[in-house]
Amino acid sequence: VNRLLGIETEYGLYVEGRGVADQVLEAVGLLRCCPFPAVKERWDYRLEDPRRDMRGFRVEHLSVDPQDAQIEREHPISLSEREARCDHVLTSGARLYNDHAHPEYATPECRRLMDLLAYDKAGEQILLSCARAYQEKIGATVKLYKNNTDYHGSSYGTHESYLLRREVPFDTLASTMTPFLTTRLIYAGAGKVGVEVNPNPRTPYQISQRADFYMDTMNVETLYRRPIFNTRDEPHARMRDYRRLHVICGDANMSEYATALKVGTTALVLDLLEDGWAIDLFIVDPVRAAQSISRDPDGKWLVETDAGVMNAIDLQRRYLQAAQQRFAGRDAETDWTLREWETVLNLLETDPELLGDRIDWIAKRQLLSLFAESEGVALDDPAMIALDLAYHDIDPLEGLYYALVEQGRMQTLVSPEAVQHAVEHPPADTRAAIRGLCVQRYPKQVESINWERIILRNDEQSVRLDLSQLTGDLRDLNRRLTAATDITEFVNLLQSPRRASEPHKEELR
Amino acid sequence: VPTEPLTRPGGDGDGPSKPDVKRPDTNELLKRMRRVDPEQARRYRQRSGE
Numbered sequence: 187v188n189r190l191l192g193i194e195t196e197y198g199l200y201v202e203g204r205g206v207a208d209q210v211l212e213a214v215g216l217l218r219c220c221p222f223p224a225v226k227e228r229w230d231y232r233l234e235d236p237r238r239d240m241r242g243f244r245v246e247h248l249s250v251d252p253q254d255a256q257i258e259r260e261h262p263i264s265l266s267e268r269e270a271r272c273d274h275v276l277t278s279g280a281r282l283y284n285d286h287a288h289p290e291y292a293t294p295e296c297r298r299l300m301d302l303l304a305y306d307k308a309g310e311q312i313l314l315s316c317a318r319a320y321q322e323k324i325g326a327t328v329k330l331y332k333n334n335t336d337y338h339g340s341s342y343g344t345h346e347s348y349l350l351r352r353e354v355p356f357d358t359l360a361s362t363m364t365p366f367l368t369t370r371l372i373y374a375g376a377g378k379v380g381v382e383v384n385p386n387p388r389t390p391y392q393i394s395q396r397a398d399f400y401m402d403t404m405n406v407e408t409l410y411r412r413p414i415f416n417t418r419d420e421p422h423a424r425m426r427d428y429r430r431l432h433v434i435c436g437d438a439n440m441s442e443y444a445t446a447l448k449v450g451t452t453a454l455v456l457d458l459l460e461d462g463w464a465i466d467l468f469i470v471d472p473v474r475a476a477q478s479i480s481r482d483p484d485g486k487w488l489v490e491t492d493a494g495v496m497n498a499i500d501l502q503r504r505y506l507q508a509a510q511q512r513f514a515g516r517d518a519e520t521d522w523t524l525r526e527w528e529t530v531l532n533l534l535e536t537d538p539e540l541l542g543d544r545i546d547w548i549a550k551r552q553l554l555s556l557f558a559e560s561e562g563v564a565l566d567d568p569a570m571i572a573l574d575l576a577y578h579d580i581d582p583l584e585g586l587y588y589a590l591v592e593q594g595r596m597q598t599l600v601s602p603e604a605v606q607h608a609v610e611h612p613p614a615d616t617r618a619a620i621r622g623l624c625v626q627r628y629p630k631q632v633e634s635i636n637w638e639r640i641i642l643r644n645d646e647q648s649v650r651l652d653l654s655q656l657t658g659d660l661r662d663l664n665r666r667l668t669a670a671t672d673i674t675e676f677v678n679l680l681q682s683p684r685r686a687s688e689p690h691k692e693e694l695r
Numbered sequence: 696v697p698t699e700p701l702t703r704p705g706g707d708g709d710g711p712s713k714p715d716v717k718r719p720d721t722n723e724l725l726k727r728m729r730r731v732d733p734e735q736a737r738r739y740r741q742r743s744g745e
Contacts, residue, residue, distance in 0.1 A: 196744045200735075209742045251743040287742035337736055342744025408745040434745065556721055557728045571736035573728055589727040593720065 187453045187519055190295040190349040190423075190616060190657055193306050193445070194281075195438055196288035196342040197313055198331035198578070201324075207261035209287035210270055216289055216328065217272040219319035220282060222312060222610065225625045229273035229283065230634035230641070233422075239406045240356050240419040240429065249410040254286075254340070275635050277610050277626040279618025280305065282312065286409070288342050289313055289330065294618030295637070297659065299446045299519050301613045304600045306445060308608035310580045317581075332438045333578035334395040337571050339382050341399040343408065344438040346449060348431040349423055349657055354459045359429070360404060362465045364415045365491070366455050366505055367435055368472040369498040371397060371480060372487060373530050374448040376437035377547030379554070379574040380566065381481060389481045390566030391554070393547045395437045397480035400473045408434055414472050422637040424654045431456065435476075440578060440587035442599045443544035447530065450523030454509040463508050467493040467501075483547065499531050506531065544597045546587075550577050553586055617656040619664040620680070624651075628673050644673050651680050 201212045237245045263270065274282040279294030291309035296302040313330050321328040335341050350359075375393035383398040392398075402413040414435045421428040433452065439445045458464075468491060469475050475489040479498055487498035506527050513520050533540050542552045554573055558565050579585035582592070590596045612622030624632055624640050633641040638654040656663075663679070670676040 198739070198741050200739055206740050206742050254743040257742065286744040288744045331739075336739050336741035338740055340741045340743040342741060345745065409743065553724065553728070556724065560721075560725050561729075568736070569733040572731050572733045575736050575739060576728075576731040584727075584730075586724075586727060586731070589724055593723060 187297060187299055187450065189453060189456065190297060190347075191299075191302050191449060191453065192293050192295055192347040193302065193344065193449070194290060194292035194347070195306070195309060195332060195344045196285055196290045197580070198333055198336065198342065199287075199289060200327075200329040200331070202327035204326075206257055206287075210263050210265070210284065213284040213287050213289050214265065214270060214272045215324070216313075216316050216320040217274065217282065217284055219323060220274055220312070220316050221319055222276055222315070223625065223629070224274040224276050224282070225629050225632045225635055227268050227271070227273050228632055228634050229271065229275065229281070230636040230639060232634075233636060233639060235420055236408070236418055237406065238419045240360075240417040245406055249407050251340075251410045254409075275621060275625050275632075276312070277612070277622050278305065278308065278608060279612040279616075279620075279622040279625075280309065280312075286342070289316065294612050294622065295616040296613050296618075297615055298613075299450050299523070300600060300604075301608075302449060303442050303446055304604040304608040305613070307442070307600060307605040311605060311609055314580050329584075330580050331575060331578040332440060332580050333376065333575065334438050335378065335382065335398075337378075337380065337382065337575070341396065341412075343396075343434055344436055345408075346431075346433040346436055346452065347422075348433070348453060348456055349421065350429050350431060350456045351460055352421075352425075352427055352429050354429070354456075358464045359431070359459060360415050360417075361468060362459055362463075363431065363455065364403060364472055365465055365467065365469050365489075365501060366452070367414050367433065368469055368476045369479065369487075369489065369501050370448065370451065371437070371476060372498050372502070372534055373541075373545055374436055374439065374444060375480065375547040376439055376444075376578075377550035377574070379570045390564070390570075391483060391551055392480045393483050394476070394480040396435060397476045400435060400476055403472045414476060422654075423657050427655075428657065437546070438578065439546050440585075441544055441546045441549065441596060443526075443597045444546050446599055447523065447526055450519065451505070451527050454513065454520070454523055454527075455505055457513060458505070458508055461512055463512070465504065467491045467496075483551070499535050502527075502531055543595055546577075549587075549590060549596065550574065553577065553590065614664060615659050615661040617653045617660060619660065620651065620653060620656070620667060623664075623667055623676070628676075631673060642673065642677065644677055649677050649681070651677070 272284045281292040293305035317328045317330050371394045376395050378395045381389050401411045404415040405413045406417045416432045416434045418432045421430040470490040479487045542548045577586040582588040612619040631643045640651040642649045
């Protein structure tokens with residue numbers, strides 16, 4: 187996978203005896219218990235602009251959930267914006283903070299699926315350590331769930347980021363990604379008991395956690411009126427060269443395999459776009475199509491396109507076949523993705539239950555069915571929602587996904603050692619290593635920090651390190667930076683004339 | 696950080712294995728599921744996020 191990738195996850199937070207009005211304070215309390223070294227409360231928001239739209243305009247304001255706005259009005263908190271955000275940048279280059287009352291972990295930028303999986307799982311371990319420390323401090327049960335809903339109509343996100351070349355025209359990007367993202371949930375869905383929006387009692391179980399909350403095909407929103415294709419134009423890299431595909435419609439996957447397949451296939455579709463390929467059809471009503479697929483797990487997943495009615499599996503095959511023709515044999519991760527994509531689509535068509543060891547919505551449904559049969563309860567019994575939630579409990583001693591892992595019933599792709607390493611060490615080949623080194627070695631000198639810029643204090647001067655062009659393989663540069671003996675040498679390596687003017691050949695794709 | 700790329704469908708062995716939810720050792724799974732507090736989902740309320 188030759189592009190920068192990342193996953194940011196807002197975790198669900200339960201603190202015994204506390205309610206939604208307390209959730210910001212609880213999230214901050216939990217984050218303040220982070221036991222890992224970090225640069226705190228110095229995130230640089232000046233380069234962020236979430237209202238900028240890829241379609242060439244900037245919206246006046248972003249929509250907010252009316253119920254959530256009411257909670258905020260009725261229960262103001264006494265923290266400053268900086269205190270409430272509680273930003274941490276970790277030695278791995280990852281970001282940990284409070285986003286809208288949810289502890290959020292954003293992986294460092296990765297270039298490989300295996301790395302991304304390790305950092306995604308490392309996020310669970312980091313947050314579990316925070317939760318255990320906070321629980322001990324306050325003497326009440328603290329639980330974290332890696333999911334996207336409270337089953338009462340509130341959703342929170344798991345977003346993916348993919349850097350791509352800006353030369354891909356916006357219209358082509360949107361028209362090719364939208365049918366792909368609309369149908370991707372057949373293997374990327376995490377499964378959910380019930381329906382939260384326009385409930386249908388005949389739908390006890392659906393494929394996706396998030397589909398209920400889609401309200402629009404395309405827009406810049408994330409908090410309300412959530413779209414399938416998000417148009418936020420915030421590349422976190424040099425604007426004139428790059429876009430960032432900000433995927434907000436996905437579910438939080440517990441399964442490593444599902445995460446790898448979801449990200450690997452999406453990255454391949456972006457490769458196709460950069461190679462000049464585009465899909466030649468569109469889905470007539472993507473929101474309705476996604477919700478219809480999600481709410482009919484045993485259905486035929488038919489979608490209406492301008493070229494006629496089509497099965498979601500066959501629509502996915504159009505992307506798969508184009509990718510196979512162009513990229514087969516390119517590298518091991520590409521071949522893994524192509525092979526597993528084909529296998530999964532075939533099994534979804536012929537015998538989906540065989541995917542119960544790797545696809546979350548199927549694994550969860552098998553687990554719930556086992557319980558329903560054993561205890562003589564229906565799949566839509568309210569107790570099933572508690573089991574659904576427990577699937578996403580990140581505590582390996584309590585969570586149901588981890589019960590499956592413990593029994594060898596789920597395919598895992600990264601070793602516990604790799605995950606442990608990822609808790610405190612950055613990827614070797616991306617700009618995240620520069621951020622991580624600053625946090626590890628020069629925490630007191632960091633004046634501000636974000637994805638693309640770090641300002642360090644050195645010799646009574648503020649030195650700006652511009653990472654916005656460092657999007658390629660930085661293995662060699664990172665080795666030299668790691669070997670630097672002091673901050674002056676470190677800064678000089680990043681500010682040499684070659685570095686300051688344009689990226690070196692090795693750092694480009 | 697792992698340096699070897701993915702070369703197999705995942706996990707050990709030659710490929711995906713068929714899961715069987717009716718295997719005898721489902722007792723442990725059921726035990727874990729019975730420990731889940733059925734009231735937890737009712738109590739679980741969240742602020743809306745992104």
